[in-house]
Amino acid sequence: PAMLASLAWINAYLDRPVGLEEAVETLTGVGFPVEETRAVEGGDTALDVEVTSNRPDMLSHVGVARELGAALGRALAAPAPAGLAASPATGLVGIEDPGCSLFTGVVIRGVKVGPSPAWLRDRLEAVGLRPISNVVDVTNYVLLELGQPLHTYDLGKLAGGKLAARASKQGEKLNTLDGRSHELPAGLLVIADDARPQGLAGVMGGAHSEVTDSTTDLLLEAARFDPLRVRTAARGLKISTDSSYRFERGVDHHGVAKASRRAVELILETAGGAVEGAMQVAGSEGPAAEAIGYRPGRCNALLGMDVAGEEQASRLRKLGLMVEGDSGAERWAVTPPSYRADLRREVDLIEEVARTGGLDVIPMAGGGAGAMSSTDGRVKARRAVLRTMIGWGYCEAITHSLVSDAAAAPMLGDGVPPAKLFGAEGKAEAALRPSVLSALLRCAKSNQDAGNHGVRLFEIGGAWAPSEGAPVERPCLAWLAESLGEPDVAVREMRGVVDELVAALAGPDAVAGVSVAAGESPGFEACGRVSVGGQALGVIGLLGGAARQAFGLQHDVVAGELDLAVLEGLYDEGRAVRTPSAFPGIERDLSVVVDDAVAYADVERAIRAAEPSWLESLEFVGVFRGKPVGKGRKSVTLRMVFRDEGGTLRREQVEPVVESVVARLAADCGAELRAG
Numbered sequence: 001p002a003m004l005a006s007l008a009w010i011n012a013y014l015d016r017p018v019g020l021e022e023a024v025e026t027l028t029g030v031g032f033p034v035e036e037t038r039a040v041e042g043g044d045t046a047l048d049v050e051v052t053s054n055r056p057d058m059l060s061h062v063g064v065a066r067e068l069g070a071a072l073g074r075a076l077a078a079p080a081p082a083g084l085a086a087s088p089a090t091g092l093v094g095i096e097d098p099g100c101s102l103f104t105g106v107v108i109r110g111v112k113v114g115p116s117p118a119w120l121r122d123r124l125e126a127v128g129l130r131p132i133s134n135v136v137d138v139t140n141y142v143l144l145e146l147g148q149p150l151h152t153y154d155l156g157k158l159a160g161g162k163l164a165a166r167a168s169k170q171g172e173k174l175n176t177l178d179g180r181s182h183e184l185p186a187g188l189l190v191i192a193d194d195a196r197p198q199g200l201a202g203v204m205g206g207a208h209s210e211v212t213d214s215t216t217d218l219l220l221e222a223a224r225f226d227p228l229r230v231r232t233a234a235r236g237l238k239i240s241t242d243s244s245y246r247f248e249r250g251v252d253h254h255g256v257a258k259a260s261r262r263a264v265e266l267i268l269e270t271a272g273g274a275v276e277g278a279m280q281v282a283g284s285e286g287p288a289a290e291a292i293g294y295r296p297g298r299c300n301a302l303l304g305m306d307v308a309g310e311e312q313a314s315r316l317r318k319l320g321l322m323v324e325g326d327s328g329a330e331r332w333a334v335t336p337p338s339y340r341a342d343l344r345r346e347v348d349l350i351e352e353v354a355r356t357g358g359l360d361v362i363p364m365a366g367g368g369a370g371a372m373s374s375t376d377g378r379v380k381a382r383r384a385v386l387r388t389m390i391g392w393g394y395c396e397a398i399t400h401s402l403v404s405d406a407a408a409a410p411m412l413g414d415g416v417p418p419a420k421l422f423g424a425e426g427k428a429e430a431a432l433r434p435s436v437l438s439a440l441l442r443c444a445k446s447n448q449d450a451g452n453h454g455v456r457l458f459e460i461g462g463a464w465a466p467s468e469g470a471p472v473e474r475p476c477l478a479w480l481a482e483s484l485g486e487p488d489v490a491v492r493e494m495r496g497v498v499d500e501l502v503a504a505l506a507g508p509d510a511v512a513g514v515s516v517a518a519g520e521s522p523g524f525e526a527c528g529r530v531s532v533g534g535q536a537l538g539v540i541g542l543l544g545g546a547a548r549q550a551f552g553l554q555h556d557v558v559a560g561e562l563d564l565a566v567l568e569g570l571y572d573e574g575r576a577v578r579t580p581s582a583f584p585g586i587e588r589d590l591s592v593v594v595d596d597a598v599a600y601a602d603v604e605r606a607i608r609a610a611e612p613s614w615l616e617s618l619e620f621v622g623v624f625r626g627k628p629v630g631k632g633r634k635s636v637t638l639r640m641v642f643r644d645e646g647g648t649l650r651r652e653q654v655e656p657v658v659e660s661v662v663a664r665l666a667a668d669c670g671a672e673l674r675a676g
Contacts, residue, residue: 002035003051003059006126008044009144013065015075020045026071030355032058040126056249057339060147070318070356079145081261084275089282092162093221099189099229100165100201102253102283104260106220107155111135111273113213120270134270135211135218138263140242147339148222148251148259149243151191151199152267153209155217160194163221165201172197175207182237189229191221202230202247203239218267222260224253224283253286254338291324291333292346299350304363307353315356316349381571382460384504385477385564392497394458394479399439401462402429407442410547411435411523412466419464419471432464432471436478437523437559441543441551444482448553456481460564475564476538477501483556487542490558491526492620494540497560498530506570512608515601516540523547530562532570538562585616585643586654590661592671593635596625602669603636610664612657614642614649635674 011017018026024034027049036048049064057063062078069076084106093105115121116137124131124140131137139150155161168174170186174197182200184190190197191205199205202225211218230247234240257279264275296309309327316323316334321343325332336343343349354362386396408418408431418431433439440457447455458479464471479497483490499511510532519529525544530537540560548557594603600620607618621637629635640661642654665671 003049003064004127005047005049005061005064006040006044006123007047009061009123009126010065010068013062013077013079014069015077018068018072018074022072023047023068026068027064029358029360030067030071031359032064032067042122042126044122044126046126046128053249054342056246056251057147059246059249060143061145063147063339066320070315071358079262081258081265084261084264085278086257086281087278089280092219092280093282094162094164095282096164096166097189099167099226100223100283101226102224102256102281102285103163103165104222104257104282105163105280106260106264107276108218108220108264108267108273109155109276110216111218111267111271113211113215113271117270120266133211133213135215135267138266138270139220141266142259142263143242143246146255146259146262147246148255149202149246150220150222150259150263151205151243152211153198153205153219153221154211154215155219156215157209158193158198158219159196161219163191163193163198163219165223165225166190166192168197174200176200176204176239177207177210178204178239179207180239185236188233188236189225200233200237200239201225203234203237203244204241216273218273220260220263220267222256222263224251224256250341252339254288256285257281289336289338291335292343292349294323294325294332294334294346294349295330296327296332297330298346299353302347302350303354305361307357311357312353315353319352319356321349321352377571377573378568380573381505381568384571385460385501385567388497388501388504389458389477389479392456392500394456394481397440397443397457397459399436399443399459399461400429401433401439401464403431403433403438403442404429405431406550407431407438408434410441410544410550411438413522416466419466434465435463435523435561436461436476437480437543437561440478440480440559441547441553441557444480444553444557445551448482453555454482454484463561476561477564477567478559478561480543480557480559482553483558487556487558490556491528491540491542494558494560495528495620498537498540498562501562501567502532502570505567506572510570510572515605517601518599524559530560532566535566536563537566581643581645583644583646583648585641586649586651588640588642588654588658589621589637590640590658591635591637591674592662592665592669593629593633593674594665594669594671596632596634598669598671600636603638603665603671606665606668606671607638607640607661609668610661612640612642612661614644614654614657615640616643617641629674 027034033050034047035050038046040046051058066076093103095103113133113135116131116134120137121131124137129140135152139152143149168184168188168190172184174182174184189201191199191201198209225247227248227250230244234244296312299312300306313323313327320337322335323332334349411434418434420430421432436459440459443457444455460477462473463476464473481490499514502510502514513533516528516530519527521527521539523543524541527539527541529539538561543557543559619639621639624635642649
């Protein structure tokens with residue numbers, strides 16, 4: 001929420017003006033940051049004030065002035081309209097729905113609708129409103145002055161000459177002031193005459209009873225509506241106004257009559273006319289606020305500083321609170337004003353004392369040295385995952401957990417229904433995604449449609465596997481890359497991503513425990529099941545044609561999905577950092593011929609089983625099929641790097657180690673050294 005306020009308008013309610021810099025600094029200091037300032041023609045300045053949703057009183061110029069006055073020691077001179085007698089409603093206004101708790105109406109006859117005086121136009125233009133006519137401008141002015149929305153109706157256009165707050169009936173029509181026509185559902189809160197709805201309560205008036213230049217008799221409405229009913233109507237009909245903005249957050253239920261009297265005063269001043277009878281009131285303002293027990297000593301204990309009782313009482317009174325009790329008493333009775341519905345407990349009042357005195361003067365325990373707690377290991381692990389994925393050139397995506405049945409189907413087994421969100425039956429996207437890839441593939445399709453090819457995306461999020469009971473969420477790391485070249489090269493890169501993730505979390509030595517075995521998984525054409533240290537981690541591979549077709553993807557897509565809980569469990573906060581050896585290493589490329597059925601994982605497993613001395617790293621280089629390897633056979637090339645941290649290795653030392661590796665490959669995999 002935000003309030004666009006005029007500095008000149010604010011200063012009109014203070015006994016001494018506040019400068020721009022002082023206003024910005026003070027409002028920010030008491031919890032209402034000024035996001036932007038804008039010079040206004042005539043020397044004024046508009047302030048864009050950020051307002052928390054529990055402070056609707058700050059959505060008015062008087063409210064902003066009150067805060068500034070309390071913090072800066074200025075006296076507040078709020079408008080005090082002349083008294084206008086009020087009496088129970090006798091037919092002019094009525095309430096037929098509990099969504100309206102208070103409804104007032106005043107009849108003003110003989111007005112002359114025309115342009116507003118310059119001072120009124122200037123005030124509205126300073127905050128971005130376009131002047132319309134004196135009568136309409138007055139209601140907008142009072143809304144911005146006091147925070148209470150009002151509306152004027154052409155009395156001559158109202159059937160029966162009266163209004164009531166009631167629920168709409170199915171199919172009723174309403175043409176609103178924005179030029180739109182609405183067919184209303186049943187149950188919306190409307191303001192209606194004897195024939196039809198004349199306005200959407202708290203949101204916008206109707207065009208049929210609009211005040212025009214020919215209007216002479218007015219009915220001025222000021223009311224209090226249930227915030228939820230106003231929000232329901234505004235969202236349902238896609239209308240947002242300054243009035244609905246305030247009603248949705250709550251208006252001062254004891255300020256309705258005051259705002260009506262203020263509007264009457266200004267209408268008579270700018271448009272002439274005379275009030276007919278008294279203000280008619282339907283409903284009630286509700287009970288007065290109850291006093292809150294307050295202990296000055298408790299305030300000092302919580303703030304950690306000594307604020308004199310007289311000063312505490314003074315700060316509360318400047319905000320409009322009534323303080324009863326001697327300044328030296330242990331307990332006071334403090335009654336908040338009706339416009340501060342957010343003040344309900346003693347601690348709320350203590351916060352007000354702190355705010356108006358300045359939060360920056362509250363001492364910090366320990367002389368300003370805050371105790372720093374160590375970051376949770378899971379947080380550090382996730383940061384390492386993010387750094388790794390970004391380092392590989394993947395962009396993080398944040399997608400919805402709900403997908404359509406069609407998007408879920410490729411990542412499920414045949415005939416397996418997806419888990420559904422309870423209560424979302426019948427909606428287009430009610431399936432809980434069985435894989436994060438279900439949502440990432442939709443992102444890939446959006447990029448493809450926009451002409452952005454070669455996308456690389458990753459996401460950390462939840463996936464839900466179907467089960468007989470309630471669906472169980474499992475956190476996952478999923479990533480995909482659109483392959484514009486050779487898909488087998490892209491798949492090998494997937495393995496590189498896995499190795500680097502494990503190295504980033506558990507250290508480089510843990511990579512030796514990573515293995516990938518051929519397997520199957522829904523949605524994949526070629527799939528490798530990944531494990532680390534014998535624990536299942538997830539899958540990587542090439543997505544199948546059915547999955548690509550389901551999302552309308554033109555190119556091959558390689559993807560991976562790992563169990564995030566297992567991945568984070570690998571994180572070793574105490575792992576040692578090893579200084580790289582200062583001595584050179586020796587590389588050996590080895591090409592061995594094996595049967596097609598032998599997986600690279602088998603080859604790697606055999607090499608590590610040989611426990612070769614000084615082996616620093618083992619990398620896959622490539623695979624070759626064809627002459628002269630022979631049918632049903634393939635040549636696998638890999639690179640081994642040997643290094644001794646204590647000295648320079650010699651070829652004579654490494655050769656016997658390589659021979660032992662070759663012997664183990666022959667025994668375990670039936671491998672033969674490739675000739676030539």
